[in-house]
Amino acid sequence: MLLTRFWPALALGWLLLGIQPVWAQSGTTDPGVSQDTDWTQPTTETAGHGYWAARIGYYDKDDAGEGNPFVDESVTVIEPILIYDYQVSDTFGYNLELSYDRVSSASIDRLSNFPGQTGASGDYYGGLKAAFRHKMDDQTQLDWHTNVSFEYDYFSVGLGAGLTHSLEPADATISANLNAYFDTVDVIRYNGVDEGQEDRTSIAASLGWYQVLSPTWHGEFGLTLSAQDGFLESPINAVVVEDPMLPPNPNLANMARGTEITEELPDSRFRTALYGKLRHSLSENTALELGGRLYQDDWGITAFDFSPKYIWERPGGTLWEFRYRYYSQTAADAYQERFLDPLNVPAERTQDSELAEIDSHLLGAHVRWGGNSQWDVGLDYLSRSDNLDHIFFTVGWRTGF
């Protein structure tokens, strides 16, 4: 409700933020934000050159009885990523990305208590992505990619393509991307019951715009529309219907008196995300970035985030980034914190805390240093309103050849 009420004010704020550069400068303007800027601008690699890169990400969510009280939502993920990028000729290059996640979570661990799922003491995710870029002319680039990913109970094939075009006189670059994912989910429920396989199809279309606004301002804007169809629940999720007449349930983290039943969510979902970021040069070695996103889907979730970032280049080339991110979302229509009436359980229901009304504050720092071989280290702490706090850590390396 609060979010809905403030939406017009936010939009106005965005407008004012965007207008400011025009007033402040004699020349130009700009908008912009998308957390991933790689796809909005054509690459300018030299033929015969490329790079190797590696990254390790660490993510930890600690559950001290908060969030969904019926389950332990603790998760730890370690993900190594290996990337090889090569520019074959002046007009063609490719990028290969291999990733692997080792997931340790209480919910998956619980599965090992049930017959037939004894191997489920941990989960893994593997992904391989191959992306190709073709320079059509000095202003236009075609990108396409394919990827496969798999998990303990999940397999996905993805295809995507995009066009990027520079509008030279306007100091702008526009891009359009279309991605499709075809997933197969092995429906292993919270109680270890395997209900067979279900399909899921996701299609996402994105439009991006990069704009130079003035000698000291530039930015990006993007719009993503995505549609999903098929099995969209998390099969491992359960909903607890409480009943004081029942004995304490030993399968529940808080030994509540209740029965677990399956989570049920709609078989389709349409999402809209509008995002942008603006960056302003404050001095020769400092800059300020203002980023944000507005989001809405037909499950009832409306969300926004606002993420200012301060960038500081130290003598010697070390680059520091300090960021803050505020995120807020409303709850999905199917979400309820508690289900207290066994005779009136809604057809669509979930207690997934990721679909609850939440907001969060993130504070983080990222540092990058080096020349042809570069290192970067990042650490973020996220504090959530339901006390499910998170820590993210990443270290990356890249060397050119």
Add this chain to the structure above:
Amino acid sequence: MNLPFRRGACRAARIPIARLLLGCLGVGWLLIVPSCNTVEFYEKGALQRPAMVFSSQPGLSHWEQKVFYSIEGAAGGIGASAGGGCGCY
């Protein structure tokens, strides 16, 4: 005061998708108006400095996309895709 369009305007304001479209229009306006002025190439030096370059380190947006999409209900806007292709923990 009863303006003839007041009822309709309020109704539209209650529909989130209408607000989103309104936002899109605002953004479009922001994009178009500024582009009337171009920056000369010799004025763009500041935009090429390391602190002003948008590009992220390899693999960083992949990692951030995965993390945020798996802990929040919203997806899209971090990386080029939204939904599908990545697991939820």
